[in-house]
Amino acid sequence: MRTIAIVNQKGGCGKTTTVVNLAGSLAADGARVLVIDMDPQAHATLALGIDPEMTEANLYEVLADEDGRALVNEILVEVDPRIEVAPSGIVLSALEQKLAAEQAEARTERLVGALGQLARPYDFALIDCPPNVGLLTFNALRAAQEVIVPLEASHFAIHGVQKLLETIALLTERLGHDLDVRILPTLYDGRTRFARETLAEIRGLFGDMCFDAVIRQNVKLREAARRGVPVVSYAPSANGTADYGALAFEVAAASAAELTPTLQVVGDAEEIEPRRVVVSFRDPGAQDVRIAGDFNGWIPDKDVQSEVSSDGSTRVWRKILCLSPGTYHYRYVVDGRWREDPDNPRVETGPVGERNSVLVVQ
Secondary structure, eight states, X not given: OEEEEEOOSSTTSSHHHHHHHHHHHHHHXXXXXXXXXXXTTOHHHHHTTOOGGXXXXXXXXXXXXXXXXXXXXXXXXXXXXXXXXXXXXXXXXXXXXXXXXXXXXXXXXXXXXHHTTOSXXXXXXXXXXXXXXXXXXXXXXXXOSEEEEEEESSHXXXXXXXXXXXXXXXXXXXXXXXXXXXXEEESBOTTSHHHHHHHHHHHHHXXXXXXXXXXXXXXXHHHHHHHTSOHHHHOTTSHHHHHHHHHHXXXXXXXXXXXXXXXXXXXXXXXXXXXXXXXXXXXXXXXOEEEEETTTTTOTTTTOEEEEXXXXXXXXXXXXXXEOSEEEEEEXXXXXXXXXXXXXXXXXXXXXXXXXXXXXXX
16 A cells, blocks of 8 residues: 655645545546545545544544554545545544653554554555644654645745755654655646746756646636545546546556556567667647656656757657667656657556557567
8 A cells, every 4th residue: 555645734735635636536547545634624524525523433533542543444434436534523633732741753653553454455545634744744754655745836835845845854864764755736827927937946946856747726626625526526527637637647657667567578688779769749839748658667758868849830849768679658748747649549558547658669
């Protein structure tokens, strides 16, 4: 199970929206997902159609006492055939005070101990954290292997995230627990020059830590939360569905790159010289085009030489790859959106249900 904490001490940046809709998109692709609501405001619980006042028990009962971890299976609520929720409630806000007298290590191990008692298998656990870096967030970071930091496209938000990353680094050093941290731009309005410039600043500042997916402002996300369902179930054609679908693809592709590489090398790879392969993408409206595949760990433009030219009013991106003979899956990332190669008719379904273009090197 991949456990991912969604963290930012700033409120209103899209943490809960990301947890709920990433869960919905991963589930739509066939994954089993556990949503863990560590925020006493219980917004993730509400956004998945559960009234926290109507639950008989929540995470407080699991985390408050050492022997409560076994209760984790009893509090889970199924909201979809592939999504279950560990609900929160306002009583969770009293947990920090209750655990204050305990040793530091013991009080940050509560959640990870509870997850070790899960009776059912999950592909992903997504933890919605409160808008502060306190004991509840520390528990989430201790239980997670990965962190997603939703980042609103604004100058002050960037400054706050830099401080948060410093805090996470200090925590991981103290606990001896490494975390893979990624930045997710949210609340993006591409119609404004300010937002475009800020997104460029985010990408320049954080580099490969940034997801290529960008979450645009979309009223359907708020409407879906009010209905208590992920946007993929409420409005399948909405921008929010496309954006979180792209994020889910990136998240799942990271696992696929590590666990199920699709490269099929022909012959003895050590005796065959790599080939120079050139693929092109043409689009008159695109501003940024990158390529990712199992040949570079699904990290866009890693180990790729790029050339950009113009053919009349159409811009042409040439991607130069150095590949050994074999079969490769790949996709383009066009202005932050994952796309198949429109000039390549050969497409195959990847390990998490996504459609990838296929490149065969002889």
